[in-house]
Amino acid sequence: MINFGLIGAAGYIAPRHMQAIKDTNNNLVAALDKFDSVGIIDSYFPDADFFTETERFDRHLDKLRDTENQIEYISICTPNYLHDSHIRLALRSDAHAICEKPLVLNPWNVDLLKEVEKRNNKHIYTILQLRLHPSIIALKKEVENAPKDKVFDIDLTYLTSRGKWYHFSWKGEQQKSGGIATNIGVHFFDMLTWIFGDVKENIVHLSKDNSASGFLKLEHANVRWLLSVDYNLIPKNIRETGARTYRSITVDGKEIEFSGGFTDLHTVSYKNILNGNGFTLADAENAINTVYHIRNAEAIGLKGDYHPLLK
Secondary structure, three states: OOEEEEEOOOOOOHHHHHHHHHHOOOEEEEEEOOOOOOHHHHHOOOOOEEEOOHHHHHHHHHHHOOOOOOOOEEEEOOOHHHHHHHHHHHHHOOOEEEEOOOOOOOHHHHHHHHHHHHHHOOOEEEOOHHHHOHHHHHHHHHHHOOOOOOOEEEEEEEEEOOOOHHHHOHHHOHHHHOOHHHHOOHHHHHHHHHHHOOEEEEEEEEEOOOEEEEEEEEOOEEEEEEEEOOHHHOOHHHHOOOOOEEEEEEEOOEEOOOOOOOOOHHHHHHHHHHOOOOEOHHHHHHHHHHHHHHHHOOOOOOOOOOOHHHO
16 A cells, blocks of 8 residues: 655545545545645545645655655645645655646746656656547547548637636636646647647637637647637537536547546556556646747737637
8 A cells, every 4th residue: 555645635636636546545644735625535535634734744744754654655736836846845755746737837847857856766747637538549549540641630629617716716827827728728738749749830819818729730730729718608509508618629520529538537547657657747748838838929819720619
């Protein structure tokens, strides 16, 4: 049984990490969050120690070193802008880090963390669960079997409406979340470059606090993409069903069905990590470079090959 720590226990995604730790027959020893609404821990690891101050959590990790309760992995589910600091805390504590996406916000953070890995002789892993989704794996195989000069036409649409709270939280601050493309889209960009190759051209048509859209030319695909938390952008027929989220990927006009099958992908991710096959800093680099460019690019408006919903 491997001992885990968890930073960001009160967050939305934390229960999936707790479930993954439990599903892999391991133990959560200690958790940290400045918010104390963490009763969910009782459903998984009621004996876990809990801290609201980083200094006391850090001290606790140090006390556990060289004991039977030494923590070997620390899972990180904190706001995006804190990932870099918490990864460093994990490795300084002689533990491997498992960090939610986006791993970091800026390309140079990746380069610096490679040095931190070497210095501490520990690994940094990230969660890129779309790479583990059966429909996405099937699409990758289809692309690999296509003619080498084939260029696919893709429309990516992800509209996941959020209330007013979103813009008053850290997620609404670009410096903390990285903006819409980073916060809700980084794993899509990772998936696209994983399947269709490196970015050759990256154009931004729309860049707002609640929506972003653009065009990516990849080695084997032309991608029109739209990401938004604006409920009003969801097609009327979808809204009439009561749904507040619309997710679609079409490849050469064919819809790729991947709306289900997400429930256990964190567990699959953890199994791979514990088997030595987790996603690393190198795996995360392409998507981090892509969203960094999107965040800092000037939007050109409705010119060129833009997403049809922008009309």
